[in-house]
Amino acid sequence: MSAYIVEDTKKITTQKIIQMKRDGKKIAMLTTYDYTTAQIVDRAGMDIILVGDSASNVMAGNLTTLPITIDQMIYHARSVARGVKRAMVICDMPFGTYQVSREEGIRNAVRMMAESGVDGLKLEGGEEIIDTVKGIINAGIPVVGHLGLTPQSVYKFGGFGVRAKEEAEADKLMKDAKLLEEAGCFAIVLEKIPATLCQKVCQSISIPVIGIGAGSADGQVLVIQDMLGMNEGFKPKFLRQYAQLGAIMNDAIGQYISDVKDGSFPNETESY
Ligand code: KIV
Numbered sequence: 001m002s003a004y005i006v007e008d009t010k011k012i013t014t015q016k017i018i019q020m021k022r023d024g025k026k027i028a029m030l031t032t033y034d035y036t037t038a039q040i041v042d043r044a045g046m047d048i049i050l051v052g053d054s055a056s057n058v059m060a061g062n063l064t065t066l067p068i069t070i071d072q073m074i075y076h077a078r079s080v081a082r083g084v085k086r087a088m089v090i091c092d093m094p095f096g097t098y099q100v101s102r103e104e105g106i107r108n109a110v111r112m113m114a115e116s117g118v119d120g121l122k123l124e125g126g127e128e129i130i131d132t133v134k135g136i137i138n139a140g141i142p143v144v145g146h147l148g149l150t151p152q153s154v155y156k157f158g159g160f161g162v163r164a165k166e167e168a169e170a171d172k173l174m175k176d177a178k179l180l181e182e183a184g185c186f187a188i189v190l191e192k193i194p195a196t197l198c199q200k201v202c203q204s205i206s207i208p209v210i211g212i213g214a215g216s217a218d219g220q221v222l223v224i225q226d227m228l229g230m231n232e233g234f235k236p237k238f239l240r241q242y243a244q245l246g247a248i249m250n251d252a253i254g255q256y257i258s259d260v261k262d263g264s265f266p267n268e269t270e271s272y
Pocket of ligand 1: 031050052053054055189191212221222223
């Protein structure tokens with residue numbers, strides 16, 4: 001029996017997440033893309049499950065998050081939502097679904113909520129999308145902001161390096177975080193920025209800051225395949241691997257192949 005089974009299924013809400021920051025309690029967030037894994041992650045006691053558009057990378061094998069479609073995100077989100085009782089489930093709005101116009105962003109957000117059954121959405125960007133963010137929140141949809149390394153803008157940045165190391169970009173990030181808070185976001189993800197800047201943002205806004213590669217924050221988020229060691233070649237400085245699942249799976253699958261080949265599977269007790 002696992003040591004990490006949470007029987008309490010009382011649903012986590014936006015109010016609870018904001019209260020956690022007020023109470024000085026850290027928020028745990030992890031990506032998940034399918035039903036079976038969602039059940040495991042939820043029962044372990046995760047606060048927020050993110051159906052990230054990193055599904056484009058880790059589920060579909062793309063180099064960036066740009067190719068994933070709204071239909072594919074809804075498919076992943078609906079699968080996760082079916083497996084979750086307690087955690088708050090947030091889904092990324094994919095590239096191109098909210099950048100063109102405010103109206104289109106609201107329409108796509110409403111569709112994603114209605115068809116997927118998640119509890120809220122995450123959008124990348126600050127001032128440039130603030131009217132869309134306000135419109136989506138006005139439609140009754142909880143929104144998480146995302147600043148710093150925003151992977152949907154990878155071609156603008158020219159890579160996946162640390163963002164906001166220079167003063168001008170750091171100042172804009174501070175302003176954007178404030179704008180997102182004022183717009184009504186209930187949390188913000190800060191990705192791959194200096195730890196000192198992340199601390200300044202945490203202190204300057206009252207909503208929780210969830211970091212990834214941003215040092216200490218009000219909470220942390222990681223991609224599940226990365227933290228379980230399934231992506232063996234991917235070891236950035238910010239990543240802590242909590243298991244070597246890739247190696248464990250390789251052993252188990254290799255053993256299965258060997259048992260099939262030598263005829264030891266199935267045995268009598270495994271036959272009808
Ligand atoms: O898509 C994703 O997985 C994310 C996290 C890395 C924050 O946005």
